Amino acid sequence: MSLNSVKLTPYLLTQLYPNKLVVPDGNTSASPKQEDKPQTPSEMPAWKFLGNNEKKVLIGVHYDNAVHLPDAQLEFLMQLLKACQLSLNDVAVINLNNHPDYQYDELLRYFQSQVIFLFGLTAQQFGFPFEVPQYQIQQFANYTVLHAPALEVLQPDKAAKTQLWAALKKIFSL
Numbered sequence: 001m002s003l004n005s006v007k008l009t010p011y012l013l014t015q016l017y018p019n020k021l022v023v024p025d026g027n028t029s030a031s032p033k034q035e036d037k038p039q040t041p042s043e044m045p046a047w048k049f050l051g052n053n054e055k056k057v058l059i060g061v062h063y064d065n066a067v068h069l070p071d072a073q074l075e076f077l078m079q080l081l082k083a084c085q086l087s088l089n090d091v092a093v094i095n096l097n098n099h100p101d102y103q104y105d106e107l108l109r110y111f112q113s114q115v116i117f118l119f120g121l122t123a124q125q126f127g128f129p130f131e132v133p134q135y136q137i138q139q140f141a142n143y144t145v146l147h148a149p150a151l152e153v154l155q156p157d158k159a160a161k162t163q164l165w166a167a168l169k170k171i172f173s174l
Contacts, residue, residue: 047099047110050074053092058113060121061151062096069095073151077119083165084172096121104128108143115171116143120150135163137170144171 050068051059059077061069069077081087092111096102104127108116116126123138123145124131132138138145146167154160168174 047094047107049111050088050093051091052089053111055086055090056112056114057086057091058108058111058116059091059093060096060116060118060126061093062120064097066095067098068093069151072155076151076155080164080168084168084174086172096126102127114143116145118145118147119154122147135167137167146171 048067061073063069063073068074077093078088081091092113094107094111099107107113107127118126122131126147128140128145130138130140132145132147134148135146148154148164148167149157149160154164
């Protein structure tokens with residue numbers, strides 16, 4: 001097997017690389033402007049979350065004494081996810097208590113969320129510019145948003161779980 005080399009003509013190079021590859025001496029105008037530079041890891045918020053976010057489902061909770069959420073609530077959440085044919089690999093669970101100064105738009109941009117579930121938080125508490133009743137599915141700017149009571153309130157309440165399940169079936173076409 002022989003390797004063939006590709007010869008790039010000056011014209012082809014300028015088509016492939018329309019911006020300068022080399023900055024001539026004394027010319028600093030080619031350096032990117034501050035707003036064009038991507039954020040470095042030290043400038044980006046360090047989001048603490050549970051899961052792998054493979055299906056872009058963000059789950060927001062608020063617990064004062066837990067890194068993510070208490071064990072009993074995690075177990076109940078995993079049961080809910082399993083019923084929706086999801087797992088922790090598919091979602092990102094974020095305890096907003098760990099991020100008191102977060103901006104909801106930064107959070108959504110980072111996680112590239114499509115579906116947002118809020119347990120124990122209203123849409124306005126999360127940062128959205130609207131409010132909706134619990135269990136009502138809200139479409140907003142390419143997001144599907146649903147809020148419900150905190151997991152520890154839902155778990156023993158059969159009527160609340162029924163309402164939540166009806167909404168989840170609509171969202172995931174179950």
